[in-house]
Amino acid sequence: MKITQKIIDKHGLKSEEYTNIKKILKREPNLLELGIFSAMWNEHCSYKSSRKHLKKLPTKGKQVIQGPGENAGVIDIGDDDAIIFKIESHNHPSYIEPYQGAATGVGGILRDVFTMGARPIALLNSIHFGSPNHFKTKSLLNGVVSGIGGYGNCIGIPTVAGETKFNDTYNENILVNAMAVGHAKKNKIFYSKAKGNNKSVVYVGSKTGRDGIHGASMASAEFDENSEDKKPTVQVGDPFTEKLLMEACLELMKDNSIISIQDMGAAGLTSSSVEMASKGDLGIELNLEKVPCREENMTPYEMMLSESQERMLIILEDGKEKYAKSIFEKWDLDFVVIGKTTNTNKLTLKFNSETVGEIPIDALASKAPIYDRKWNKKKISNKRIKIKNLKKIKILDSLIKILSSPNHSNKKWITNQFDQMVMCDTVQKSGSDAAIIRIHGREKAIAVAVDSSANYCKSHPITGGKQIVCENWRNLISVGAKPLAITNCLNFGNPENPEIMGEFAECLMGIKESCEYLDYPVVSGNVSFYNGTNKKNISPTPVIGGVGLIRQFKKPMNHHFKKENSIIITVGKTFGHLEQSALYEEVYSISDGRPPEVNLINEKNNGEAVLNIINSELVNSVHDISSGGILVALAEMSMESNIGVLINKPKKLTNQFEYFFGEDQSRYVLEVDQNNLKNVEKILKESNVFYENIGATQKTFFEIKKEIKISVKELYKANNQWYTNY
Amino acid sequence: MKLISEKQPLLILRKNKLKFSVTITLKKDVLDPQGKVVQNTLQNLGMDNLKNIRQGKYFEIDLDDNDQNEAKKKVDDMCKKLLANLIIEDYKVEKI
């Protein structure tokens, strides 16, 4: 087949890129080769727009065993235990087919984690939908939630935390990010780097079908009116087969048979084989007629680009084929030697002994294009919105309005659809600042949380980037964990647009600054560009997934008030920043103000002091203060336990709204027993931390002296009805 | 009921329950994990001649309507709006 301009366009390759391909090959590619280039040079695989900026992120630290570049990041949690984790997007497929898109998103990220030798122990997700009034939102929400649950529940890994947000910026492009966390032995970690010439390359797992051919290109193409035509690229997930694949791989990994292993994710067989060869500085030869196929008459092109799920590629030590095969057969999975490593540094594709394609490996990997895309600094508006100029409202009405909004409503409707307890190590389920998972059979545990803040990032990308890392850090601190490292999923619009590229570059600057200061390195991640439709891009939405360690696990720390008559302390200074806040957004529909400043010195100092207090067992409950300010934080603590509060009116600040709803950073609420108060204050003073004693817990009523009084039950009602009524 | 005309009393008076069946099947190249497992199980149970099974959905729908064509259109609409996911499924409506 002659390669025409139309074919090139269809493959999403720019004409410079095509010229470059011809130069590398010193000839015209055939269709198969063109397809392979298009998959590998695609944004999704090559990170061509983002790589330059990603390189600046801090990725090292004492706790890091493996940073970005492998299937997932690996950190050290002491003894001989390692935690392996990563987050990934599945935005575009989920918009087209929410159930299967979300399900296969979970399946994909799980493979990234168990490929490295980890048994997955927790799943998280970050899901963003358009306005609840948009006609598609309800079915997308339903489909995505049941898809995430459908996969995780079936495979038997608890889904323990996440975030769910609504904003009309996602009307035409929802976000579905899934994160998986696994546990492995430090000396039993598996990598994708091939080693040795003439080793068997083995295909295991499901058969190859015509699923998602060009899915990777789809994930990097903007939606337009014709996106409905891209339908057939959506894959159907098979969690049952994945469970078998996972058990089979983990069983084989007990032995020393595997040289390297790689899941077939985006761009399937192509990217997995190229990556293994590239990392090992080798070539690879595949006999495509041996690939197990689901459909008749599949072509080499289809086999190489299929994105059928639940498949892996393994390079085996000599003589291990029989043993390995017996394991996969036990689990009723395909196991076929489809090729071998070579020292030609080429990807050689044969079909019935005829060579049907040959491409130098480095052309697909290290020589893939990298762009230094133009980017513009964000113009920050100086507009100040003062509460004085706004129409009069009441504190209680505002609180109720926030608590009953979709973004702040209780998420039980969602989390009850996820099995959170399977594996019996979930010490703390969804609903708190972070979930806690015990390491099986040990006394230690990890804490996990995901966070994002598109509004903050939109109005001030650097501060927004800084803030989400800090918020995530704070959420882990709040449950008594020492934050160790993060993974990040960067959801942005079209990188060819300098404004969008600017948002990307600046958000990363912010992320970098926080990560460096907090010694909270990035060990894995994923970039999703081209989120948006018809030139309307989504707000920048980097999502941070963090993992922390609880070394000596005694009892879970959370934000549920435990007792009446304990003292309530806020840690960190309240200035009353409202310009970008839940109050403004939910009550006044203003969402373009500047986000609160992030002071990293205070962040670290306050956090470490709180962690110290938790570790000293001086506190009953802890909650970070985030969206909605002090009042929403207190309400959340009350609603979990039906214990009320009696709060004193602030003295110095004139404006109560600023005090109670302000979103200044680095703050926490602590519930402290009377008799621990002295010791807590001592730690706070010694650490130079600003704190205020603002009141006490009491029976059943949520009260600010001489200002509001309402029963906690009523707050609970307001907070728990949106989803069921939607 | 006020609109009954002399000419077609029967058509309207008869409580007009129309019944349709809808079968929904996965598109050809779409993976059918359920069908696959069912097929393996039956083969393991000794059903050798079995070549292929695909699983789908089935609905029986009762409508109160006078006009069969109209009604069929409505069922068609239901399929498009809710019952079938046209991205991965095909559907067929039949009067029963």
Added chain:
Amino acid sequence: MKLISEKQPLLILRKNKLKFSVTITLKKDVLDPQGKVVQNTLQNLGMDNLKNIRQGKYFEIDLDDNDQNEAKKKVDDMCKKLLANLIIEDYKVEKI
């Protein structure tokens, strides 16, 4: 292929793929929560004439067999052995 007899070459030479459909429906007195929810959803979408929906399963089964009656019996057997739960479900086999 050695066994082709003069009398019935066609029958054997023709690759004899027989195709059946199986529809499985819930018995009348069994609650159908899926159908009910689908029905409510459709009614909320404004489909007023809709009176009732029952959801079931559908299979398309390919057999390699020469004898259609024989084959149908086999499909029947599959239904009894696995596909349908006769406590709550009825099934129907058809040649397609």
Added chain:
Amino acid sequence: MKSSVIVFPGSNCDRDISVALEKMQFKNQMVWHKESKLPKSDLIVVPGGFSYGDYLRSGAIAGKSIIINEVIKAANDGCLVLGICNGFQILTETGLLKGVLLRNENLKFINKDINIKVMNNETNFSKKYKKNEILKINIAHNEGNYFTNKEHLNELNEKNLIAFKYCNDEGDVNEKYNPNGSLENIAGIYNSKKNILGMMPHPERMVDKLISNTDGVNLFSSLLN
């Protein structure tokens, strides 16, 4: 006390139940579904999970496995058999327990802690509980909506074969506290000889204070003697 846990492809509470059994001092063995012999055991557990993906109908395909014939034989010989969640579904598919588990009424997977009431505390599975004791136990299922015919329902009631019913904190059994639409709030049943118990809630998730409570402990300790 010797126990065997049957492992099907797709079982995923097999480890959880074996941890619980061992914690309670059972001598436990895992039995792979392709095996044709059961080790000698006093208790057979069919665990929760998604055997064969729950494709077709939950429990249907596991009900046709090789090992299940051995389970049926042992059960008929009076061996104690406990089916939890997917295990309950499998036992109904094999006919060891009557009735079926339909899709939850709200068509959603449900995971939460619910209250159940001990309806009969005179069996090998429940003698350590008090009559009408209220337990808080985790449920996690798509198909827990128990259904059976009238005659069988009468039998269940007359012969005291209902093991547990969903209720509220105070023990009220009421449609309002029925999480999945199950007939008469039934959460678990016995066969007529009371040597087989099928239940939707997960007692193995309730033996460790650190992650939940210990309301499941007495089920295992009842079995021990």
